[in-house]
Amino acid sequence: MPPIKPTLTDVARLAGVSEITVSRVVRGKGPIAEETRLRVRGAIEALGYVPNRAAGTLASSASLFIGVILPSMHNIVFPEVLRGIYEGLAGSPYQPLLGVSEYDRDKEQEILASLLAWQPMAIITAGSDHTDVTRRLLSESGVRVVELMDTEGDPVDLVVGFSHRQAGYDSGRHLIARGYRRIGYVGHDWAADRRARLRYEGLVAALADTGLSLAAEVHADGPSSVTGGTEMLPRLLAAAPDIDAAVFVNDDMAVGGYFHCLAAGIAVKKDLALFGFNGLDIGQAIPMPLSTVRSNRFEIGRIAAERIIAEPKRPAVTEVVNTGYEIIEGATA
Amino acid sequence: MPPIKPTLTDVARLAGVSEITVSRVVRGKGPIAEETRLRVRGAIEALGYVPNRAAGTLASSASLFIGVILPSMHNIVFPEVLRGIYEGLAGSPYQPLLGVSEYDRDKEQEILASLLAWQPMAIITAGSDHTDVTRRLLSESGVRVVELMDTEGDPVDLVVGFSHRQAGYDSGRHLIARGYRRIGYVGHDWAADRRARLRYEGLVAALADTGLSLAAEVHADGPSSVTGGTEMLPRLLAAAPDIDAAVFVNDDMAVGGYFHCLAAGIAVKKDLALFGFNGLDIGQAIPMPLSTVRSNRFEIGRIAAERIIAEPKRPAVTEVVNTGYEIIEGATA
DNA sequence: CTGTTAGCGCCTTCAC
DNA sequence: GTGAAGGCGCTAACAG
Numbered sequence: 001m002p003p004i005k006p007t008l009t010d011v012a013r014l015a016g017v018s019e020i021t022v023s024r025v026v027r028g029k030g031p032i033a034e035e036t037r038l039r040v041r042g043a044i045e046a047l048g049y050v051p052n053r054a055a056g057t058l059a060s061s062a063s064l065f066i067g068v069i070l071p072s073m074h075n076i077v078f079p080e081v082l083r084g085i086y087e088g089l090a091g092s093p094y095q096p097l098l099g100v101s102e103y104d105r106d107k108e109q110e111i112l113a114s115l116l117a118w119q120p121m122a123i124i125t126a127g128s129d130h131t132d133v134t135r136r137l138l139s140e141s142g143v144r145v146v147e148l149m150d151t152e153g154d155p156v157d158l159v160v161g162f163s164h165r166q167a168g169y170d171s172g173r174h175l176i177a178r179g180y181r182r183i184g185y186v187g188h189d190w191a192a193d194r195r196a197r198l199r200y201e202g203l204v205a206a207l208a209d210t211g212l213s214l215a216a217e218v219h220a221d222g223p224s225s226v227t228g229g230t231e232m233l234p235r236l237l238a239a240a241p242d243i244d245a246a247v248f249v250n251d252d253m254a255v256g257g258y259f260h261c262l263a264a265g266i267a268v269k270k271d272l273a274l275f276g277f278n279g280l281d282i283g284q285a286i287p288m289p290l291s292t293v294r295s296n297r298f299e300i301g302r303i304a305a306e307r308i309i310a311e312p313k314r315p316a317v318t319e320v321v322n323t324g325y326e327i328i329e330g331a332t333a
Numbered sequence: 334m335p336p337i338k339p340t341l342t343d344v345a346r347l348a349g350v351s352e353i354t355v356s357r358v359v360r361g362k363g364p365i366a367e368e369t370r371l372r373v374r375g376a377i378e379a380l381g382y383v384p385n386r387a388a389g390t391l392a393s394s395a396s397l398f399i400g401v402i403l404p405s406m407h408n409i410v411f412p413e414v415l416r417g418i419y420e421g422l423a424g425s426p427y428q429p430l431l432g433v434s435e436y437d438r439d440k441e442q443e444i445l446a447s448l449l450a451w452q453p454m455a456i457i458t459a460g461s462d463h464t465d466v467t468r469r470l471l472s473e474s475g476v477r478v479v480e481l482m483d484t485e486g487d488p489v490d491l492v493v494g495f496s497h498r499q500a501g502y503d504s505g506r507h508l509i510a511r512g513y514r515r516i517g518y519v520g521h522d523w524a525a526d527r528r529a530r531l532r533y534e535g536l537v538a539a540l541a542d543t544g545l546s547l548a549a550e551v552h553a554d555g556p557s558s559v560t561g562g563t564e565m566l567p568r569l570l571a572a573a574p575d576i577d578a579a580v581f582v583n584d585d586m587a588v589g590g591y592f593h594c595l596a597a598g599i600a601v602k603k604d605l606a607l608f609g610f611n612g613l614d615i616g617q618a619i620p621m622p623l624s625t626v627r628s629n630r631f632e633i634g635r636i637a638a639e640r641i642i643a644e645p646k647r648p649a650v651t652e653v654v655n656t657g658y659e660i661i662e663g664a665t666a
Numbered sequence: 667c668t669g670t671t672a673g674c675g676c677c678t679t680c681a682c
Numbered sequence: 683g684t685g686a687a688g689g690c691g692c693t694a695a696c697a698g
Contacts, residue, residue, distance in 0.1 A: 048473075050446065050449050050450055051450050052391070052450065052452065053387075053450040053451050053452075054386075054387045054388075054390035054391045054396060054451065054452055055387075055391050057387035058385070058387045058388050058391050063387060073412045073413070073415055073416045073419075074416070075409065076408065076409050076412070078412075079406040079409070079411075079412040080406070082406055083406045083407070083433075086406075086433055095430070095432075095447065096431065097428070097430060098429065098431055099428075100416075100419055113383065114428065116383050117383055117384050117385065117386040118386050118387065119385065119386075119387055140381070225614060225618075226614055226615055226618035227614065227617070227618045230618060255615075255618075256618060259618060259619055259620050262595075262620045263620045281558060281559055281560065282559055282588075282615060284560070285558075285559035285560045285563060285588075285589060285592060286592055287592050287595050287596045
């Protein structure tokens with residue numbers, strides 16, 4: 001039986017001041033006599049007053065929301081980005097409002113439209129591969145827009161990430177430098193995951209620059225997973241038994257490949273090198289730490305959030321923050 | 334150059350109807366002549382109108398938010414719960430509003446207070462171990478409250494989960510039934526993770542019922558992780574070299590323990606049985622599928638969301654939905 | 667099926 | 683340092 005929710009007016013009456021004074025105390029803005037402040041705080045406590053942000057948002061036409069659109073919650077990658085965002089927002093009054101697009105551009109557009117209805121002060125979205133309408137909505141929203149993860153493409157406002165194509169290229173260089181020549185690829189359904197495709201293209205380009213090409217490639221249906229790697233590596237080996245290295249779309253799949261090697265008695269690195277992407281904990285925890293690329297996901301989220309706080313208004317010029325990546329030497333390649 | 338955002342009034346004017354008619358079209362409520370609807374839709378399109386939910390929330394004193402408080406984003410467990418919630422909410426107009434408490438009851442309370450400022454129509458929180466203030470806020474909010482994961486404790490409204498104590502007990506019974514008698518435990522810092530502690534207590538109780546007790550136990554500092562398991566298992570073995578089974582606080586740690594066995598040449602199950610908790614994919618993907626407990630996390634989230642949609646008003650009586658759990662036989666115990 | 671009236675709770679602007 | 687007036691954009695409740 002919650003006794004009718006107290007409002008600013010109730011607090012003001014109890015404290016014997018006007019509403020605006022209470023509002024100032026609540027928001028910590030404007031000059032307030034210490035004595036008044038204490039009286040108001042007392043009234044707030046006494047009534048258990050909770051401000052109504054919907055009213056505040058309407059009155060000031062500025063919410064404290066940051067719309068966040070991530071493509072997937074199926075592995076730990078994007079939860080880590082999200083953690084970074086929360087970390088970057090800690091201590092600020094801003095609150096993320098999350099949507100998950102399942103790597104679907106149309107769904108991203110839908111989610112964006114519904115997030116915009118909350119008057120967010122910024123939008124963070126993973127990737128730069130949007131529908132035309134999404135791009136227009138982002139651009140016309142007038143609020144800060146941060147596109148995460150990949151630096152290819154034409155920024156709306158701010159981009160935080162690195163070049164996946166280059167990362168793929170460098171992965172290829174790494175393998176070539178270590179003497180691997182017959183290289184296979186294990187991917188997943190990247191109709192939607194453009195970044196995976198960019199890495200793939202980078203890898204192929206690196207091989208081409210050395211006069212090589214992929215010995216074989218296989219693609220799992222559906223999203224990437226550890227079991228996907230376990231299932232697909234034998235298929236790759238069936239298609240090209242003589243490969244000396246396998247590049248996986250990401251660490252999940254690569255760890256699965258490692259497990260297949262364990263079970264099948266394949267000497268990892270000696271008989272078959274394995275290479276992943278992301279630098280997940282699990283990849284570094286297996287008995288032979290995975291050779292892979294560290295993608296600094298947490299940092300990407302954190303920096304995006306910090307940048308928004310530091311400059312809440314959209315600036316006139318676009319900017320790209322390169323968070324870089326790092327080849328993890330590992331023990332598997 | 335976003336030309337001043339169009340409002341309901343603008344749409345109404347263009348369509349030649351009243352505001353409330355536009356409102357009805359937007360919300361799909363109330364009877365509207367097909368012709369009128371089309372005219373209004375046309376005007377909405379033409380202007381690129383996006384409804385202002387802050388205004389709507391204020392006017393109807395009912396937002397479409399569901400506040401969600403999860404303890405951690407450090408492993409895949411709670412993102413899976415979150416996926417379940419999104420799944421259960423799909424097609425509904427409701428939008429989760431997420432806060433992460435880092436297993437801190439005071440932080441949970443803070444987050445709750447800030448979520449309540451958005452007038453959520455429901456609150457979903459993981460666990461039932463709250464501060465007194467949190468409990469009071471939940472109770473007095475008057476909205477639906479779903480406490481997830483564990484069924485112990487006194488419900489505010491609805492509980493969706495299972496008994497972790499019983500799951501721990503059954504884990505113990507499982508090991509005893511298979512002849513293991515010298516059982517060790519690898520935990521983490523569960524000052525905060527009450528559910529881990531409940532499982533531990535259940536395990537100890539199962540042993541006690543057979544006249545046994547834990548041969549040894551070790552606890553990692555900080556959160557659980559795969560590497561934590563890799564590091565802690567040798568310590569457990571140092572403390573009690575003759576144990577025949579190790580129970581881990583969860584699958585992350587147990588997988589780490591498995592990797593230690595691989596590296597140290599310990600024959601899993603034959604020399605040392607391993608038992609986890611959660612039923613994560615990674616545990617089932619390793620060469621010897623982990624013996625563990627499936628906790629139906631996705632389902633828990635989905636059911637919580639569906640229940641809220643089915644009954645948006647808090648009923649007079651509390652209810653507990655038991656989502657059960659299941660011992661996964663696996664190959665490690 | 668559509669419209670009128672009257673706020674929802676707070677914040678901006680301008681006085682004092 | 684504090685207050686008064688007005689309105690943000692939308693919707694409930696009633697008419698018609």
